[in-house]
Amino acid sequence: MNRKLLRGEHLISTWRDITLTSHRVWQDAREGSSAALTSMPVDAVQWVRLGRHHLPWLLWLAAVTAVLGIAALEYDRMITYGLFGVALLLMLLYGTTRRLVLEIGAGAGKIVVQVVGEGASFDAALEFLYQVEGRRQVHVSGADARSGASASGAWPGGAGAGG
Incomplete structure (x- = not known):
């Protein structure tokens, strides 16, 4: 699926059916005749998980x-x-x-990719997650700089509240 990028957004990386851009992470999952698109902002990503599942x-x-x-x-x-x-x-x-399981979560939503067998490289999946985490850190630090929040947490116009 060709997604239209937002103004100023650019493609960073793709792994399997997950795409990371400068603003979003999305999954275009197709199985048989059904398709699902899950998209979440990069700064909303709260956790990532990578593991192997086997019996x-x-x-x-x-x-x-x-x-x-x-x-x-x-x-x-x-x-x-x-x-x-x-x-x-x-x-x-x-x-x-045996399958490789990659999950990216934001609030109640999550993106899950399961690759059966040894067809998926653990290192390639881990590198993709590093890129997601790095992009999230860039967004978080950029949001802090834009908000102008001070480290001391003092009220604007005075040293403290009350009088």
């Missing part, structure tokens, strides 16, 4: 199944082959259910 119990179950297959080797080779096949299937399932 380690599948690996444990595969290991137990393989041990059972080794134990059944003395009794029946067909059972052993079957158990080794189940262990391989469990390891394959583990490999296909």
